[in-house]
Amino acid sequence: MSNIESVLTEKRVFPPDPAFVAKARFNADQLGALRAEAAQDPAAFWTELARKELGWQTPFTVGLDETDAPNYRWFSDGKLNVSANCIDRHLGERGDQVAIRFEGEKGDVRLLTYKELHAEVCKLANALTALGVTKGDRVVIYLPHSAEAVIAMQACARIGAIHSVVFGGFSAAALRDRIEDTGARLLITADGGHRGGNIVELKKAADEALASGCKTIEKSIVLQRTGHDIAMQAGRDLWWHDVVADQPPHSDPVWVEAEHPLFLLYTSGSTGKPKGIQHSSGGYLLGAMMTARWVFDLQAGDVFWCTADVGWITGHSYVTYGPLANGSTILIYEGAPTVPDAGRFWKICQDHGVTIFYTAPTAIRALMKAGDEWPAQYDLSKLRLLGSVGEPINPEAWMWYHRTIGGEKLPIVDTWWQTETGAIMMSPVPGATPTKPGSCTQPLPGILADVVDEAGNPVTGTEAGGYLVITHPWPSMLRSIWGDNERYIKTYWGQFNNKYYVAGDSTHRDADGYYWIMGRVDDVLNVSGHRLGTMEVESALVSHPRVAEAAVVGRPHEVKGESVFAFVTCKGARPQGDDATALVKELRDHVAKEIGAIAKPDDIRFADNLPKTRSGKIMRRLLRAIAKGEEITQDTSTLENPGIVAQLQGREG
Ligand code: WTA
Numbered sequence: 001m002s003n004i005e006s007v008l009t010e011k012r013v014f015p016p017d018p019a020f021v022a023k024a025r026f027n028a029d030q031l032g033a034l035r036a037e038a039a040q041d042p043a044a045f046w047t048e049l050a051r052k053e054l055g056w057q058t059p060f061t062v063g064l065d066e067t068d069a070p071n072y073r074w075f076s077d078g079k080l081n082v083s084a085n086c087i088d089r090h091l092g093e094r095g096d097q098v099a100i101r102f103e104g105e106k107g108d109v110r111l112l113t114y115k116e117l118h119a120e121v122c123k124l125a126n127a128l129t130a131l132g133v134t135k136g137d138r139v140v141i142y143l144p145h146s147a148e149a150v151i152a153m154q155a156c157a158r159i160g161a162i163h164s165v166v167f168g169g170f171s172a173a174a175l176r177d178r179i180e181d182t183g184a185r186l187l188i189t190a191d192g193g194h195r196g197g198n199i200v201e202l203k204k205a206a207d208e209a210l211a212s213g214c215k216t217i218e219k220s221i222v223l224q225r226t227g228h229d230i231a232m233q234a235g236r237d238l239w240w241h242d243v244v245a246d247q248p249p250h251s252d253p254v255w256v257e258a259e260h261p262l263f264l265l266y267t268s269g270s271t272g273k274p275k276g277i278q279h280s281s282g283g284y285l286l287g288a289m290m291t292a293r294w295v296f297d298l299q300a301g302d303v304f305w306c307t308a309d310v311g312w313i314t315g316h317s318y319v320t321y322g323p324l325a326n327g328s329t330i331l332i333y334e335g336a337p338t339v340p341d342a343g344r345f346w347k348i349c350q351d352h353g354v355t356i357f358y359t360a361p362t363a364i365r366a367l368m369k370a371g372d373e374w375p376a377q378y379d380l381s382k383l384r385l386l387g388s389v390g391e392p393i394n395p396e397a398w399m400w401y402h403r404t405i406g407g408e409k410l411p412i413v414d415t416w417w418q419t420e421t422g423a424i425m426m427s428p429v430p431g432a433t434p435t436k437p438g439s440c441t442q443p444l445p446g447i448l449a450d451v452v453d454e455a456g457n458p459v460t461g462t463e464a465g466g467y468l469v470i471t472h473p474w475p476s477m478l479r480s481i482w483g484d485n486e487r488y489i490k491t492y493w494g495q496f497n498n499k500y501y502v503a504g505d506s507t508h509r510d511a512d513g514y515y516w517i518m519g520r521v522d523d524v525l526n527v528s529g530h531r532l533g534t535m536e537v538e539s540a541l542v543s544h545p546r547v548a549e550a551a552v553v554g555r556p557h558e559v560k561g562e563s564v565f566a567f568v569t570c571k572g573a574r575p576q577g578d579d580a581t582a583l584v585k586e587l588r589d590h591v592a593k594e595i596g597a598i599a600k601p602d603d604i605r606f607a608d609n610l611p612k613t614r615s616g617k618i619m620r621r622l623l624r625a626i627a628k629g630e631e632i633t634q635d636t637s638t639l640e641n642p643g644i645v646a647q648l649q650g651r652e653g
Contacts, residue, residue: 010395014402015434017409020384024431025297031432031445038445042472045446046074050286050475055089056080057255060282064473070493070501071480072473073259074283081253082262082285083121083158086324088253090114098329101303101352102147105194105335112147114327117154119249120147124155124240126247131186131219131238135160135254138184138264140217141310142166142175142206144193145334148223148240149310150320152188157262157281160254164264164276167311168193168200170596172208178266179214181276181482187214188240190223191230196336203230210236258282264482265313267419268533269491270504270522276482277313277419280475285321287423287476292322294444295413295427296356297385305331305349306358306387312530313419314389317476318358322423337363342370346378357405358387358413360529361397365559368400375404385430387413390529391561392517398437416440416517418503419531420492422476425449426515439514448472451509456496462511467521469500477501523620525554525562530598537564537601540594544587546570551610551618555603555627563602565627567610567648574606574647603627607647611639623648 021027026034038045047063060078067073090097095115102110112120133139139161143149145168156163164182166175179187189206192199203222210217222232223240232239262281266274292298296318304323308314323330331352337345345367349357367374386406388398393414402412411430417423425447426440433441443449451459451466459466470477481488495502504524508516520526523534534552541550549569554562568587575583584604592600611619622634626648636642646652 010436010438012395013434013436016411016431019409020411021431023299025299026294026429026432028432031429034445039448042446042448042474046286046475049290049446050075050078050282053289054080054282054286055085060258066473069473070489070498071485072477073479074280074473074475075258078258078282079255080258080282080285081158081160081255082281082321083125083154084253085285085289086154086157086321087114087118087121090327091118094327097327099324100147100150101329101331103331103333103348103352105197105333105339110147117151120151120244121154121158122249122251123244123247124151125158125251127221127243128155128161128186129159129251130247131243133159133161133186135256135260136162137186138162138164138182139186139188140164140166140175140179140182140184142168142187142189142202143223143310144168144190144195144200144202144225145309145311145315145332146190146193146223146225147332148190148225150324150332153263153310153316153320154324158251158253160256160260162261162263164266165311165316166266167309167596168195168202169309169311169598171593172205172212173594174596175205176209176213177273178276179209179217181266181273182264183216184214185216185218187217187220188223189220190225191228192226194226194335197339199226199228207231207233256281259479261479263316265316265419267313268524268531268536270524270533271535274533274536275484275487275491277478278480278482279422280479283475283477284422285325287474288317288322289325291424291427291444292318292328293326294429295415295424296323296358296387297430298323298326298328298356302355303329303331303353303382304356304358305333305352305354307333307337307345307363308358308360308389313422314358317423337366338370341374342367343374343377346375346380349380349383350378353382355382356385356387357383358389360390361388361393362391362528362560364388364393364397364401368397368404369559372404380405384410385413386410387415389415389417391526392519393438395437402437411435414438414440416515420478421470421474421503422478425470425474436514439510439516441514443515447474449515450500451507452496452500456499459509464509465518466506467495468503468505468507468515468517469496470503471500473501525552525564527554527557527562527564527598528560532564532595532599536595537566537591537599540591540599541566541568541587543594544590546572546575546583547587549610551620551623552601553620553624553627555624557602564599565603565605565623566601567605567607567623569607569609574608580606605648605650607644609641609644611636611644611648614638
């Protein structure tokens with residue numbers, strides 16, 4: 001746990017700007033009161049909110065049910081519909097308000113009011129029903145970042161189908177694995193999407209995935225987005241515009257139990273295949289909705305831009321569900337931040353009057369590197385709140401965001417949470433919480449966090465460091481791992497006897513009770529804010545015919561946060577010279593094919609064997625030090641072949 005002994009050198013504190021405080025939903029006193037009230041009885045706090053804030057068809061009588069802990073249930077005898085909560089209930093008051101502002105990479109813009117969104121969702125929901133999809137069936141969504149992705153998710157929610165969105169950047173093999181794990185009956189995809197000036201060949205990848213397995217898929221609905229030529233398989237593939245053509249623009253929502261799974265989302269863990277994180281309907285929606293309102297101070301007239309793709313949890317909670325449940329206007333941008341130039345994000349903020357901008361540190365660092373001349377060209381005066389998510393934000397990037405984009409006035413909300421937590425857990429509440437660059441500050445009301453040592457004992461003292469745990473269940477928590485409840489219990493609760501939810505992050509808590517997330521304690525990498533299991537990349541490498549063994553570690557990277565560094569041993573002789581160069585390229589492409597371009601190793605080193613302990617465990621700490629180019633201080637005398645270190649360092653042949 002050496003990374004926990006961090007140097008807390010960051011001492012700057014930024015109180016909220018008085019102009020923001022004057023209009024904010026919460027001031028410090030109100031937040032303090034809410035937090036104190038919630039801490040008294042978190043279950044009662046959330047139960048009261050669920051009653052007040054969500055629309056129920058059948059009101060619930062049970063708040064938190066702990067019978068099968070740690071398989072907690074919330075509001076379990078109530079019935080509701082998530083899509084009705086996100087759309088229908090706004091139709092009276094703000095039916096003509098824009099719900100979605102979409103901009104394609106090529107500049108095409110489409111606006112959808114709540115009424116129009118309702119009609120689109122109902123038509124697709126009716127089409128899904130006509131195709132035989134019913135409550136509990138799984139539907140995999142593999143689309144470009146688009147209004148249709150939101151429509152597809154909402155349509156599934158409307159009929160009680162369980163969606164599983166697969167990020168459009170994932171490969172055919174990754175798509176196939178996810179489809180097979182969900183046992184989905186239907187796939188919703190597109191001919192392609194626009195990204196980085198290219199066409200992302202989604203249909204082609206989908207065809208490859210379906211050809212290699214996925215026996216449960218009966219039909220696929222294909223959105224025409226790019227209009228380029230693709231193959232349609234008769235009897236299986238149906239155009240989106242055809243299936244909705246004759247469907248009426250209204251449909252009665254299917255009422256589901258609060259615990260009915262709303263979606264599965266696959267995420268990386270330290271071992272084995274990605275896990276299908278299972279979220280509920282009622283509890284999840286409550287978490288996404290309340291945190292969106294508290295953290296982003298959502299108010300009438302806001303245009304909320306969360307840049308995350310719908311393929312990630314951030315796109316679920318803060319593009320699709322949280323802001324819509326609050327009746328906000330969201331912005332969706334299809335493409336890359338640098339097309340046609342590094343000013344694109346700022347141009348979008350200007351053109352759409354974005355008021356709240358929520359992105360990832362990797363994007364902030366890339367925009368910072370591009371230079372201040374880009375934001376300077378655009379009118380960013382509508383912006384009133386900035387956010388960050390996905391990895392620790394380094395103080396330098398925080399300060400740039402604060403000064404250059406925030407004009408030293410706008411609050412920055414650094415939000416800590418996970419696919420598993422469903423919603424933001426720790427964050428400043430703007431207008432109420434003084435911020436410190438690099439700290440996600442404190443848990444939100446109703447969330448109880450702590451720092452514990454290896455034995456599970458709370459760490460006290462003003463510079464407490466250890467494992468981050470959540471000590472009380474919360475409504476938007478994951479319910480299970482799809483098809484593997486044992487793994488759920490073992491992964492998240494096992495370490496401390498089911499007493500705490502173990503986040504897998506190490507953290508520090510300072511004298512003010514502020515949390516500083518230090519990184520993962522397990523073998524999970526964070527590359528550009530995307531979670532990758534080292535095991536996943538290792539398995540991909542080993543599936544190449546020439547690879548015997550592989551070990552993957554993270555290396556600090558200026559823009560990506562971490563990059564993938566792979567140590568590889570080959571069958572037969574160690575590749576050298578041109579052969580090695582060619583194989584590096586081949587292996588990078590191979591990983592892209594197996595997982596997706598995000599997992600491509602930046603560095604690959606070949607060695608005769610990998611450094612292992614006597615018990616046969618790969619010495620990852622040593623490999624991490626080598627990847628960082630650090631001096632080797634560890635004892636390497638136990639290595640079978642001490643000369644290996646020079647090879648791993650790339651110093652020998
Ligand atoms: C990391 C993304 C520091 C953390 C919402 C966590 C962060 C993992 C922050 C979850 C933050 C996310 N500060 N670290 N503000 N936000 N992380 O599931 O290691 O893709 O465990 O969810 O990202 O990644 P995931």
